[in-house]
Structures are given as C-alpha cells and as structure tokens.
Amino acid sequence: MKAVVWHGTADVRTEQVPDPRVERPDDVLLRVTSSGLCGSDLHLYELLGPFMHEGDILGHEPMGVVEETGADVTSLRRGDRVVVPFQISCARCAMCAAGLQTQCETTRVEEQGTGARIYGYSSLYGSVPGAQAEYLRVPRAEANVLKVPAQGTDDRYVYLSDVLPTAWQAVRYADVPEGGSVAVLGLGPIGDMCCRVARHLGAGPVFGIDPVPERRGRAQARGAQVFDPGQDPVAEIRERTGGRGPDAVIDAVGMEADGHGPVRLVQKVVSMLPKGAAASLMESAGVDRLSALYTAVDLVRRGGTISVVGVYGGMADPLPMMTLFDKQIQVRMGQANVRHWAPEIQPLLEGGDPLGVEDFATHHLSLDEAAHAYAMFQKKEEGAVKVLFRP
Numbered sequence: 001m002k003a004v005v006w007h008g009t010a011d012v013r014t015e016q017v018p019d020p021r022v023e024r025p026d027d028v029l030l031r032v033t034s035s036g037l038c039g040s041d042l043h044l045y046e047l048l049g050p051f052m053h054e055g056d057i058l059g060h061e062p063m064g065v066v067e068e069t070g071a072d073v074t075s076l077r078r079g080d081r082v083v084v085p086f087q088i089s090c091a092r093c094a095m096c097a098a099g100l101q102t103q104c105e106t107t108r109v110e111e112q113g114t115g116a117r118i119y120g121y122s123s124l125y126g127s128v129p130g131a132q133a134e135y136l137r138v139p140r141a142e143a144n145v146l147k148v149p150a151q152g153t154d155d156r157y158v159y160l161s162d163v164l165p166t167a168w169q170a171v172r173y174a175d176v177p178e179g180g181s182v183a184v185l186g187l188g189p190i191g192d193m194c195c196r197v198a199r200h201l202g203a204g205p206v207f208g209i210d211p212v213p214e215r216r217g218r219a220q221a222r223g224a225q226v227f228d229p230g231q232d233p234v235a236e237i238r239e240r241t242g243g244r245g246p247d248a249v250i251d252a253v254g255m256e257a258d259g260h261g262p263v264r265l266v267q268k269v270v271s272m273l274p275k276g277a278a279a280s281l282m283e284s285a286g287v288d289r290l291s292a293l294y295t296a297v298d299l300v301r302r303g304g305t306i307s308v309v310g311v312y313g314g315m316a317d318p319l320p321m322m323t324l325f326d327k328q329i330q331v332r333m334g335q336a337n338v339r340h341w342a343p344e345i346q347p348l349l350e351g352g353d354p355l356g357v358e359d360f361a362t363h364h365l366s367l368d369e370a371a372h373a374y375a376m377f378q379k380k381e382e383g384a385v386k387v388l389f390r391p
C-alpha cells in the first residue's frame with residue numbers, strides 16, 4: 001500500500017510499504033478514506049526528530065471503512081464506517097473508567113514513560129504505524145473506533161479523531177464561566193476550533209491571537225476579536241476585559257513549529273532571565289516574541305485558568321513559578337481523551353453544522369502530495385490551515 005513515511009528532519013516521502021493485516025483476534029483492518037495532517041505531525045517532522053526512526057509511517061487522524069475483522073470482534077463488521085481516536089486505550093482499566101484514555105494503564109508506553117499509545121508517533125508513543133496510509137491496523141478495535149453514519153461527508157466526521165475532542169477538552173479545561181472571556185493563542189486548526197467551541201459552549205468575548213493574517217481572518221469571520229502577537233496584544237485585551245485580563249487563556253501553540261530552531265533556543269535561554277534583561281536580549285537577537293506560554297501567564301487574569309493544549313516536549317522548560325503562584329493561576333493540560341468527549345460532540349455532527357466542520361479543511365490532497373503538504377502546512381503557505389489526505 002501507499003503511506004507517508006518519515007525519512008529525516010523535514011523529509012517525508014510517499015512510498016509503497018507492506019500492507020498491514022489483522023494480527024490479533026481483536027484487531028480490525030481499516031481502509032482509510034480520510035486522514036488529517038496535524039500540528040503534532042509538524043513536531044515529528046522537525047523538533048521531535050530524535051524520537052523518529054527512518055521508515056516510520058506518520059498520521060493519527062483517520063476515518064474509513066472496516067475491511068476485515070479479527071475472530072473475536074463481534075460489534076463491528078466489514079463495511080462499517082468508523083472514525084479512529086488518535087490514542088489507543090482499553091476501555092477497562094481505572095484510567096479509562098475515569099475518562100482519562102490518554103493515561104490508559106494497559107497501553108501506556110513503559111519504555112518511554114509516556115501515556116497511551118498513539119498512531120504514527122514513533123518510539124515516543126509505542127511505535128504504532130500511522131494513518132496517513134491506504135490501510136491501518138486498529139488494535140483492540142471494539143474499544144478504539146467510533147461508529148458514524150454511512151451517509152454524510154468524511155469532512156463531517158473525521159475531526160472526531162482529534163481536532164474536535166482536543167478543542168473540546170481545551171475549552172472544558174479552561175473552565176470559562178458562562179459569558180466569561182477567553183483568549184486563544186494560536187489559530188491553527190486546534191486554536192481555530194477552540195474559538196468555535198468556546199462560543200458554542202457559552203463564552204462571552206473570544207480573543208484569537210496568531211501571527212498569520214489568513215488564520216486571524218478565519219477566526220474573525222466566526223466572531224473572534226483577533227490580534228497579531230507581534231503587536232503586543234496583552235495591554236489591549238486587558239483593557240477589553242475590565243482591566244483584568246481574560247478569565248481563561250488557551251495555549252494552542254505549544255513548541256514552535258515554524259522551523260526557526262534558533263528562535264526556540266534563544267527563547268529558552270531568555271526565559272531564565274529577569275524580564276528587563278530578557279527583553280533587551282530578545283531585541284538584540286532579533287527575536288520579537290516570547291513563547292506562547294509566557295504570554296498566557298502574562299495575559300490571564302488573577303485567579304484565572306490556563307489550558308495548555310499545544311504540545312510541549314522540552315525536558316526542562318523553566319516556568320515562571322513565582323508569577324503562576326502569585327497570580328493564583330490554575331493550569332491544566334494534556335493529550336485529549338477522545339472517547340471521553342466524543343458522546344458530547346457527536347450529536348453536533350448530526351443535522352446542522354454549528355462548528356463549521358463541513359468547510360473547515362482548506363486542502364484535500366492525495367497521499368502522493370504529502371511532501372508538499374507538510375512543507376506548505378509548516379510554512380503556512382497557500383492558505384493551508386487544515387489538510388486532509390484522501391488515500
């Protein structure tokens with residue numbers, strides 16, 4: 001079959017690889033019909049390269065049709081249309097029972113000390129072959145697919161695997177009071193969807209921050225007040241929130257995924273310095289912004305909540321603990337527990353389209369276009385926000 005394969009830093013290729021097959025009695029084999037390209041793939045593309053192995057198949061946001069079932073699978077049959085949550089969980093352990101599928105005790109990756117296995121995440125999350133491919137082996141299938149109706153577009157359902165539950169969890173964790181204010185840092189697919197979900201769940205003003213004008217435009221068209229982080233929006237947003245700052249801030253950026261390695265390094269050094277010294281060093285280094293997490297700490301009101309949905313992979317990112325403690329900020333974070341949130345989200349996909357999933361994707365591409373797709377999405381060119389592969 002064809003698959004998108006990691007070969008090195010910023011080097012992905014579409015290649016023929018051996019077909020996956022049913023290996024265990026609880027597996028199903030999925031024929032993939034749509035498969036998303038995610039900001040998390042951009043981390044693997046570059047920054048998390050050291051965890052990758054040449055030949056790893058990428059991708060973790062698939063949906064498709066069941067092609068074959070293992071002998072023990074009774075609730076699924078060939079031809080069923082399903083979406084596959086990005087993490088693999090068992091539905092039986094204490095963590096799964098608590099709605100924390102990303103911490104599943106039976107699929108956790110003990111060698112790495114990380115949580116539940118994730119498709120296409122190489123050794124970091126259990127070396128499970130990814131879903132930007134024509135076929136996917138789904139282990140423990142009955143606990144690891146979401147059935148969706150046979151009719152309706154793929155675009156309507158595919159985001160159940162990642163974007164929707166991720167944004168949903170980010171907003172729930174942000175704990176925005178009814179009618180309260182929330183700022184979303186980063187307006188990629190995740191931040192954009194966070195703005196939509198926040199409004200849907202009853203937030204008042206939503207502030208969206210991103211350096212890319214097209215991304216700001218998308219969020220603005222759906223009611224967010226938007227800002228360029230280069231223009232220091234903190235003071236302005238504070239003014240628009242009674243002088244206090246928003247009740248919650250969502251960091252939907254995470255590690256910089258824009259290919260500016262040196263910027264990240266400088267940021268790390270800078271973040272250990274006192275504020276004044278940091279600003280002048282940033283200036284002399286030509287770095288015009290601190291990482292999103294620092295903006296979040298600065299921006300959120302006292303006693304407010306920061307919900308970190310962007311992925312951070314550093315081992316020792318210094319945190320401004322004094323400010324966090326003094327402002328009494330609550331911080332919540334983590335990979336999204338897909339199956340936990342799916343029942344709240346799925347009804348929104350039947351009938352109307354309150355979250356605008358039908359025209360959320362900016363690009364539908366074949367697997368053959370993967371190298372271009374990754375480069376375009378990373379550089380934020382050609383208006384790329386959400387890319388779906390159609391294997």
Ligand code: NAD
Nearest residue numbers: 039040166186188189190210229253254310311334335336
């Ligand atoms: P993306 O890379 O398209 O989005 C990041 C956005 O942040 C970009 O639009 C970029 O222009 C913007 N940005 C960069 N620096 C900024 C700054 N200082 N201030 C404001 N905006 C800034 O990726 P995405 O698909 O939207 O994913 C966003 C993050 O969410 C990634 O880190 C991804 O790994 C993570 N993620 C987490 C989960 C989870 O389960 N928690 C799931 C999916 C994705």
Ligand code: ZN
Nearest residue numbers: 038040061162
């Ligand atoms: Zn993803």
